[in-house]
Amino acid sequence: MENQLKQKFLSELEQLRQIAQNRGLAVIEEAEQPWLQIGGKRLLNLASNNYLGLAGHERLKKAACAAIETHGCGATASRLIVGNHLVYRRAEESLVKWKGSEAGLIFNSGYTANIGIISSLAGRDAIIFSDRLNHASIIDGIRLSRSECQRYRHNDLDHLESLLKKTTPSKPKLIVSDTVFSMDGDVADLAGLVTLKERYGALLIVDEAHASGVFGPYGEGYVHHLGLQDRVDVQMGTFSKALGCFGAYVAGDRWLIDYLINKARSFIFTTGLPPAVLASAAEAIELVQEDWQRRQALQENSRFFREELARLGFDLCNSSTQIVPIVIGPNEKTLLFSQKLQQLGVAAIAVRPPTVPDNQARIRFTLMATHRRQDLAEAVEKIALVGRELGVIR
Ligand SMILES: *Cc1c(COP(=O)(O)O)cnc(C)c1O
Numbered sequence: 165m166e167n168q169l170k171q172k173f174l175s176e177l178e179q180l181r182q183i184a185q186n187r188g189l190a191v192i193e194e195a196e197q198p199w200l201q202i203g204g205k206r207l208l209n210l211a212s213n214n215y216l217g218l219a220g221h222e223r224l225k226k227a228a229c230a231a232i233e234t235h236g237c238g239a240t241a242s243r244l245i246v247g248n249h250l251v252y253r254r255a256e257e258s259l260v261k262w263k264g265s266e267a268g269l270i271f272n273s274g275y276t277a278n279i280g281i282i283s284s285l286a287g288r289d290a291i292i293f294s295d296r297l298n299h300a301s302i303i304d305g306i307r308l309s310r311s312e313c314q315r316y317r318h319n320d321l322d323h324l325e326s327l328l329k330k331t332t333p334s335k336p337k338l339i340v341s342d343t344v345f346s347m348d349g350d351v352a353d354l355a356g357l358v359t360l361k362e363r364y365g366a367l368l369i370v371d372e373a374h375a376s377g378v379f380g381p382y383g384e385g386y387v388h389h390l391g392l393q394d395r396v397d398v399q400m401g402t403f404s405k406a407l408g409c410f411g412a413y414v415a416g417d418r419w420l421i422d423y424l425i426n427k428a429r430s431f432i433f434t435t436g437l438p439p440a441v442l443a444s445a446a447e448a449i450e451l452v453q454e455d456w457q458r459r460q461a462l463q464e465n466s467r468f469f470r471e472e473l474a475r476l477g478f479d480l481c482n483s484s485t486q487i488v489p490i491v492i493g494p495n496e497k498t499l500l501f502s503q504k505l506q507q508l509g510v511a512a513i514a515v516r517p518p519t520v521p522d523n524q525a526r527i528r529f530t531l532m533a534t535h536r537r538q539d540l541a542e543a544v545e546k547i548a549l550v551g552r553e554l555g556v557i558r
Contacts, residue, residue, distance in 0.1 A: 184495035185516050196220075198532045198539075200511060207511035208543055210529045215486050216377055216458040217534035218408030223451055224444040231443030239436030244425075247436030255446040259413050262449050263384055264393060267421035269414045270445070271430065272437055274373050274402040275301040277412035280430030281369065281400060282340065283308035284423070290336040293324055295352070297345050299371060300519075306340070318345075321356040328364040337366035343386035344374035347520050347528060349480075349487030351375075351386060358395045369398040374487060377406025383452040383459060407448040410441050462486055462533040465540060469531055472544045477557040481526075489515070489526040490547075492556055498525035501550055508546040 180186040194201040197217045200209045218224060231251055239247035252270065259268040271277035282305030286292050290311040294302060297318045306313045316324040324339070331337060339361050341352045354370070361368040372385035380388035383406070387396050398416050403409040414424060424431060466486040474480055478490040492498040495516045502514040505527070516525045531540075551557040 184499050198534050202506070202511065205506075205509070207506060207509050208535075208539055209532070210510055210512045210543060212530060212532070213374070213405035214408055215406040215462055215530065215532055216408065216452065216455070217532050218377075218406070218448055218451065218458075221408060221448075221451065224408060224447050227447035228440035228444040231439040235439035237438055237440070239438060241436065242432065242434060243436045244432060249436070249439055249442075251439045251442040251446070252436065255442045255449070258446045258449040259415065262382065262453060263388075263399065263415035265399070265415035265417070267416065267418045269421045269424055269431070270437070270442070271412045271414065271428075272434055273410065274299075274371075274400070274404060274412040275304075276430040276434065277400050277402075277414060278302050278371065279305040279308055280428030281398060281414060281424065282306055282338075283429065284427040285309075285367065285369070285398070286311040286338050287336070290338060291331055293327060293337065293339045293366070295319065295341045295345075297348060298340060298342055299346055299373065302340055302342070302371060311338075318348075319350070319353055321353055321360060324357075325360055328360060328366070331364075333365075337364060338369060339366045340369045340371070342371045342373070344372075344378070344485050344487065346374055346487065347489060347515055347526070349483030349485045349489060351484060354386060354390055354392055354396075358392055361397075362395070367397045368395075369400065370396055372399060372401035373405055373412075374485070376401035376403075377448075377452045378459065378462065378486060382456075403445040403448060407445065407452060409445045409448050411437050411445050458533040462531060465533065465535050465537070466531045468537065469529065469540055469544070472541075473547065476544075476548050476551065478547075478551065486531040488529045488531065490529070490551075490556070491524055491526045492554075493523050493525060495525045497554060497556075498527060501527055501554055501556070504550045504553070505546060508550070510543050510546055 190202050192200050197220055198209045200207055235249055241247035256268050278301035286309040288310045292306050292311050292313045294313055294315050295318055296315045314327045316327055343352050375386035377383040379386040385401055387393050387399055400414050402412040470488050481489050492501055498514040502512055505512050512527050512529050515528045
């Protein structure tokens with residue numbers, strides 16, 4: 165007998181193809197930042213999160229190799245069993261010094277950090293207020309928590325306050341937001357969020373995945389950029405983007421970290437990170453504090469790129485960071501846009517629903533510190549060419 169589920173899956177995949185929303189995996193044959201090779205073709209990489217170009221840095225590679233020599237390749241157990249190697253201590257000490265927080269904790273990835281943090285801090289009796297454009301891992305954390313969730317309009321703090329006002333004062337409240345939004349490249353009104361969380365007695369959790377390494381005097385993140393580190397309860401961020409490694413962290417007070425160690429299931433029930441990953445993350449924390457030139461170069465490249473695309477008449481959402489989307493709208497046209505760019509030697513990704521709202525498909529460009537200005541200028545010309553050809557700009 166034919167399996168009914170298989171038929172259902174096949175027809176769902178066919179439906180996705182029909183609305184140009186199916187996805188597949190492109191093989192990256194070589195990545196020599198900021199270039200990469202796909203299908204034998206060399207492309208300017210405007211699609212990675214390796215914002216500072218640290219993923220291939222000599223110091224990170226050396227640190228990782230040395231850790232493999234000393235500690236081997238696997239952690240061999242979860243951290244609460246016997247997987248908590250010395251490299252964890254070194255990395256968490258570096259983290260705490262960098263953040264200036266009382267304590268810190270490393271999770272296996274940004275995804276597992278968010279699902280663990282949110283589901284453990286928010287119980288069934290709590291209510292979570294979440295920006296509509298928050299990352300999928302935050303949404304999944306909220307689902308796992310089984311709390312009530314109220315989504316407020318993106319960056320609309322009047323809307324957030326009206327929801328907070330309607331909530332029974334005795335109910336435990338959490339506010340969750342990205343600091344830099346991953347698909348729009350704009351930033352949260354963090355000062356406003358802090359004011360509201362203090363006014364209504366809520367806990368504030370922020371996700372700095374795209375801000376770690378990029379913002380702040382020492383790359384600590386957007387919270388430090390605004391000097392609000394003492395007024396945000398939970399700062400989560402990742403080593404997987406600007407820091408060029410893998411893994412994620414939480415910085416906060418001692419009670420928070422003790423609680424997560426005891427309650428966050430995605431921390432407890434998984435094997436510790438490989439020693440090589442921790443050693444390179446610890447090295448990246450040091451490097452990112454020293455190397456302010458990379459941060460500056462990234463900012464200058466981002467500004468140049470945004471200004472050029474805005475001048476051409478593209479809709480960049482409210483991007484003010486290294487993430488620069490141009491909104492196209494329909495899926496097919498957006499896919500075609502990215503295919504044409506690829507033919508011209510530019511790698512950029514078509515982001516479609518459900519990652520972004522319906523009819524807001526976009527090309528998401530991401531800048532790097534290591535892009536040369538000349539290469540960016542040539543990419544802008546190609547983007548303009550395709551934009552005119554497809555009627556996105558005039
Ligand atoms: C990428 C990302 C994550 C997930 O981090 P990983 O380390 O890749 O699992 C979480 N939150 C945001 C906002 C992200 O952009």
